[in-house]
Amino acid sequence: MNSGIKIRLLLLILTLCFIGTAITIKESVTNKEILDIDTKSLNDYISEQEKKVDLIFKDSLLLKTFKNYDQYPIAVYQAFERYKNDQEVYLFLFKDHQPKMWSTNLFVPITDQGFLEKSNFVQDDNRSYVIRKKTIGNISILAYILVKPYTNNNNPYLNSSLRRNFFDTRNIDIASYTDTVAIKNIYSNEGSYLFSVKLKDGEHENIYTILQFFCWLLAWIALLIFFNSLCLLMAKTKRAWWAIVLLAGIFVLVKFADLKWNLLSENATFAIFDSRNYAYNRFFPNIWSVLSTTILILWWILFIYSIRKELNFDKIKNIRLFRIPIAIGFILSIYFAFALLYDIAGTLITHSNNIYFDFTKLVDLHFLSWVDLGIVGMGILALSIYIDLVLFFLKKLELKPTQLLNIQLACVIFVILIISIYIEKNSLVNLLLALIILIKSFGEKYFDRHILTNYIAVLILWAIISTITHARFYQERDLIDMKILLNNLQSEDDVNAVSLFSDIENGITNDKELKHLFNISLPYTNTDAINDFIKKKYFSGYLSKYDFKAYYYDQNNIPLNPNSQNKINEYREKVINKSIKVTQNFYRASAELGTHEYFSIIPVTIDQNRVVNVIINLSNKDFSYTVPYPEILTDMRINNSQYYNKGEYSIALYKGGSLVTQFGKYTYENNLRGLKGAPGEYIEILDRDSYLHMAYVANTFSTYVISKQKPSFWDYVATSSFLFLVFFMIFMFFHYVTSFYIFLKNTKLTFRNLKYQFYKIINKIQYSTRIQTSIISSVILAILISAVISYISINKQLYNNNRNSKERFIIELGKRIENMLPNTDEVSNENQLISVLKTLSETISKDFNLYSKSGRLLYSSQRRIYDLELFSTFINPIALKNLSLLKKSETIEDEGIGTFQFETSYVTIRDKDYSTVAYIGIPNFSLQKEENINKNLLLNTIVNIYSLIIIGFGFYATFVANSVTNPLSIISRKISQLRLGQPNEPLFWQRNDEIGTLIKEYNLMIIKLEDYANKIKDTERESTWREMAQQIAHEIKNPLTPMKLGIQQLRRSYKDNDPKFPDRFNKFSTSFIEQIDALTQIASEFSHFAKFPTTVMENINIVEKVVKSISLYNNTPNVNIRLINNADQKTLIVKADGNELLRTFNNLIKNAIEGGYGRKNMKIEISIERYSDKFVKIDIKDNGYGIPEGMKDQIFQINFTTKSSGNGLGLVLVKKTIEACNGQIYFETTEGEGTTFHILLPLQQIES
Incomplete structure (x- = not known):
């Protein structure tokens, strides 16, 4: 079993193991076990915190300090801060049950009464704690252990999770008394009961679910690597096209399984799986689907790229009719893939919720924004590799450069026409894409010394294309938002406000503090104080956009404020005739389009005999879209996207074509001209000025216009610079990863030869590449250091300046307020301060x-x-x-x-x-927003400046490297062109530097070489003629010896009057004639060799010469000579001596025939094809016995022959003929199978 099979078997086993582990975890880990694990973790946390509190209460010195807090207040505060920051224990000091010192102002108990010395569990409206108490005389210390920070989870800044040792848990919650099933009790270290916890409903996340997720992920990866390995094996066995199709099918099945069963998303709660962040269609229901699809496509393209040399294009290449259509299809596929990539990438902008893609505000970018940016980067990388693949395939089709250029121009014109006529999109990006294709097509060939320049130029073009596309889709998103905002202006109800009214009316009805205010002020109530109380408590936040008015009446409908107007009958009339009930007590009054007005009549029962009717009127301020409250008060239940951003949007209302009112930075015209539309129609105005406008025709009389400023030129520059840096890092990371993979694949790496392999890699790097790398690396390193130092120092300086400005402001404010205080008692001063601060808050918006x-x-x-x-x-x-x-x-x-x-x-x-x-x-x-604005401005400046520096130094590095290496390249080229016995051109260098010294030595070397060449020529000439003389003597001696013996025998026969003399005479005379003919042939061949330099060079049709030579030997018995003309041309012109060229082919064919004597069926195959655009290649292949290994080096030497009758000059003459034509000849041979001679001749002219 070879190593490949073992690896594939191991991958399959790993896949099954991961799947089995994931299924086992899912089946074995139950809700009970999750509850047990999280309960134990919470209990351990509380136990550890209790031990810390015990140590505090056992520290006698610390307790003594607490007791004498008035003498050592600084020490007490330092201890409080230390235990809060380091051990998360919050301490509070009380004297006579009154708080004197506290370690935090988030929560401070009003009194220490009611707490026991042992652990107490306390749960208020917003937090939960475990509390320990220590009493020292009239001093008591409360130690708070925070269990649940915030009960309300309707704000993104508040964490409602229970505490654990390492991280918070969202799986469990504090149980109420009504919960009786599946609960666990929490106990203190003393064994006393504290509280109970229960398991929350819904999905639960813990270490096991995370482990299950990674098991499924690793299973998918192992399975894909397994199939990738199988497809690679197929490609190596001449089935590369089937391997590509098979891998594509596997990837499609993987995507289908992922969408069908959600094996990954159901085991994790990561944001990339949440469809609330992004959802496009059934194929892309979340960001993970886009990410995984991009990874699989990149994987598939890389697979094709890795096996590109295994792909066979012979069938396509040999059919000339199909070449150009296939080339056009390949080029158009690039534009199709490009459009598909950026359309899907655009949906990440238009179909994402609460994810920002403004690359001029880098600090505000969400984590998912970076994920989406990575998706786009991988997509562009895949498209770039696909372009390289297409260009590789086009080279296989052997198209002329002019044909390839014309096809590319035709394709880009076709794409632009289609887009302009049918799609109506910007065609500039397609022109830039065409430029990228041209650079990749011809850059390496015509600008091979500017590889880095081409690389940077391509990245710049990708960045510009991405910036243009980003702007287009961002504009689409802006138009969608503008429609929503216009929709809100004309909607009958403010849904967000109505959703809050129920809580408000219940709160006011049952508000004990409000009842107390009424109780202490009746019958003549200070309505200003009550207005302020109700407004601040119930109508701040989102409802602060409404003008607030309130009126108060007793049960007899008498105003509580004698100076107020009697409005109760007016509002009762509204309830009956002109309003719509939206909640129990709130009504919507009829209002003009774009405004909302609500009122309510809420009875507040003070006691059994007294009721106060509270009338509240809310009307939104015209086009008021400020949110004058901190983000910590926002409610996730409210659609905050409906808030108008004061700095971004401007709004105008036109009635009857005339401007009624406007708000924002943009200045609208007084009359609405040239804008016509049906009621309810949205009209986009895109190209009027530097603003993006949208108008909504509410009815035949009213029209709303909303505007937003378009990105400026410098915004585009900032975005392009940032995207260039991102793409540069992605492409460089990919380059180094693939280089390292190829190195590991092609190297048997061990610890011993690690250093050797490292030096081997370094030595392979070209000198120009080292210069470029050194310059770019040093510049980038300097830029990074400079950028970090600049960012930190400038940011710190801005922070200090901002802080100093705040200190000056508050000092000046304090002095002014002090000057306004009267010399009265403390209460009067406090009341005066409250009055002053109320006025200041409304005046300076702080x-x-x-x-x-x-x-x-x-x-x-x-x-x-x-x-x-x-x-x-x-x-x-x-x-x-x-x-x-x-x-x-x-x-x-x-x-x-x-x-x-x-x-x-x-x-x-x-x-x-x-x-x-x-x-x-x-x-x-707004501190975070202010800091982010400063950081964004600073980062944009740094990115713009340093990206331009990187780009500039990239081109400069290429220029410097070429300037340094160009003379070296010239010298190298001249050295490679040195020829002994031929004139060699000296070099000129005007500078007297190191290069000049090198060129001077080169010129001296040329002179010396000419002297040595002359001496070598003389020596070789003398040696050659000596060898020829020896060969001639040997060749002449061979026939002369039998002739001498024959003459001597004939003479003896004559003297002896031998009767057979006539027969012998005839026999010997015939033999003599044959020997003399042999001598004549030898003399002719050596005479021809001596006259060889005097050849006549002329234009020769190589195809015709080959055909003539074949016809000469075509009738040889048992020999089959076949001509294959792959050039598909009858005329291929070369510069040669016609007779010598014909003799060359005759010699080679004759040698092929003689080399196969003994074969029953001798086959000779002669093929002619164009080798690139400058050469013709002729292959003469036979199925003879081949050339023995020991004779290969002597094949073109004088007097070498494998035949008994040969003289060893044939192949020498063949080589001299080919070299005289500036061609090459070489051979390949296999003993027992045959020999193939390859001839390369330069083409002079090609005619179809």
Whole structure:
């Protein structure tokens, strides 16, 4: 059993093992086991954290520090920070049940009462904890172990998973009292019950499901490698075309099985399998389907490329009628594959949700954006290899360069016409593709010294093509988004708002804090305070886009604010006549197209005798598409794609053709001209200016226009630069991987010869390639170092400048606010501060938090964050330490809620006596966006600059390498052309450098060679004539000896009067004549050899000479001579002496006949074919006995012959004749099977 069979058998066994393992895991791992595993992991985590808390509570020195916190506050804060950051234990210090110090402001307990010394499990509305308590006199310490960070999972920044040792688990959740089936209890280290967990519904992900996924993946890979190996074996056994078809069929079956049974996607929850991220059709239901299809196509093309030399084109090549149609089909297949590739790639943009593909904002790119970019890169790599394959196939068809060029031009013209007439797409990308094909077709032949230049030029063209295509599909996506936005403007209901109304009306009806506000203020209520409370708590977030108005009436319909108008009857009239009920208490009023108005009448029961009717009116601001709230408040249940991006879109409303209102950067015309459409029609306006416009004809009177700025020229440059770098890395990675694979395949690599093989590879690299590689490598390395240093330093500088700017702003703000404070009591100052901050928040569009000097929240412009308990109502402990203990005037702290990170600037507000009044915090919720904007701008600049440098140095490296190696190439070419006995041209070099010294030595060597050549000629001439003289003497001596003996015998017979004398005379005279003829032949041949240089060169039809020579020997018995003219031409002109050429073919055919004496059926096959475009090749093949191994080196030497009657000059004359024509002759022979002589002669003229 050979190694190939063993490998294939091993691959098959591996496939079956992986499949068996995957099935075993699926059948054996049950939900009970998943629950047990995750429960144990959670229990272990809590146990470890409890041990950490025990160590804290057993540290007497630390407890003493906690007890005397007022003396060592800094030490307490440092301990709190250390245990929070290093061990995830949150500590809180209480004195007399009041919080004094805390380690986090995310959650701070109001009191320590109700907690036991042992472990307690506490679950509030937003988080779950295990809490331990330690009491030291009137001081108590609470240690919090976070079990579940956030209960609400409707925000992408919040993680609602339970904690585990290594990573969070989404498989289990905390069980409620109503759950009685399939639950597990969690216990403390003391053995007390804490809580129970249950298994969530749906798919469960753990180590076993991940292992099952990788088993199926490895099974597929092993199976594909197995079939690939079988197909390679088929290709080597002359069935290459069937191997290609078989592998393609296998890949199709694999894709069908993947789509049918989802063996990979059902065992993993990766984003590439989620159809919510991307879905196109049944063949591409997710990103994985596109990725796997691209990989299989690339694999298939690489397989064809690896066996390309095994493919047989003889049948096609011999039928001239089929060559051009097949060539056209091959070229058109490139354009078809190109269109298919970019259409599928375009769907990754147009059919993806919440995945950004703006390559000018690299920091904002999603992980799936990089996956999609990798798919496009692999697709372009596959297409590039396919182009190389097509060009290889076209070479096999032996088309003329002019024919190939004309076919390519015809194909690109045809494609452009089809696209222009039927498809209406941009034809520029097809012209660029044609340029790529031309570079690949003729670059190697005509620009062989500019390989790197061609390589970079092709990558630049791919990058430009991808940029143009990206812009086209991105524009399609923009048009789809614009339709959605216009749809929202004219829709009757705001679906997102209606979805929130039910929660709001239930919340207001049962809000105890609101009832308390009414209770303490009746009968004359401060409606401004209640308005502010309701607006901040219930109508922030998405509903902040609506103008909010509220009216309050008692059960007798009397306004609570005496100055307010009586609106209750008006709204009751609306309920009856002009509105539509959308929820229990909310109604939609009739409104103009593009606006929404809702109102509600909500009864709030204060007690048994008092009810307050709350009337709320909401009307959206005209074309207001700002979202004045942090992203941490967004709800995944709301379609956030409907939010208008203030910086991107502009909107205008026209009525009767006249502009009514507009919003955004774009300035619209006063009159709507040249735009006609039916009601309900969307009209795209693409080529008017630098903006993309879409109009929606709402009715015969109203028209909406929405606009978005098109990418600028520099945006295209930035995208092209980035894509060039990506493609450059993909292609270089592929090049090095394939080179390493070929090296391993062709080398018997061992540890001992590793160093030798490495040096062997290095020595094979050309000098010019080494120069180019050295320049490019050094430039890229320098660019990478420079880019990293520049990015880090500039980014740090921007960060410091931004931070300094914030510090200056908050210091100045603090001073201004301090100057506005009256000299009254603390409560008056706090009220004054709240009033000032309310005004500032609306004026400068910033959020403010006001804290008392003890760190408790007094006011927040984003109250909903605290209402949702995302933050506690306590100040950041580090900020409190810096402001209160370290007496800083300001500080900037990094804060976070889940994965949402932001900065908050804090400033101390003091009175005129420098006593602390309060602390103000200004959270910058848009920090990440601001940083990303700066990083994107910086990255774009770096990518643009350095990609241009790489491109420029790529061309420069080629120029330098060619400049350095060009004189060396000239010298090398001249050395290879050196001929002894012929004039050799000296070289000229005007510089007196190292190359000049080398050329000087070369010229001196030519002079010396001429002297040596003359001496060698004289020596060879003398030696040759000596050998010829010896050969002549030998040849003459052979017949003279029997002639002498015959004469002596005839003389003796004459003297003796022998009666047989006449018979002997006749016999000997006949023999003498034969011997004399032999001497005459020898003399003629040697005379001809001596006169050989005086040949007459003329244009000769080689086909005619071969035919004449064959006709001379065609009647030889038992000899079958066959002529095969593969050139399909009757006239092939060469420059030669006609008689010498005819004698050459006669000699070779005669030798072939004589070399096969004894064969019953002697066959001689003579074939004529064009060898490239410059030579004709003649093969003379016989089925004789071949030439013995020991005689091969002497075949063209003087006096060598295998025949008893030969003189050893025939093949010498043949070689001299062929070389006189600037041709070549060589032979192949196999003992016992025959010999083939190959003759190459340069063509002078070809006529069909």
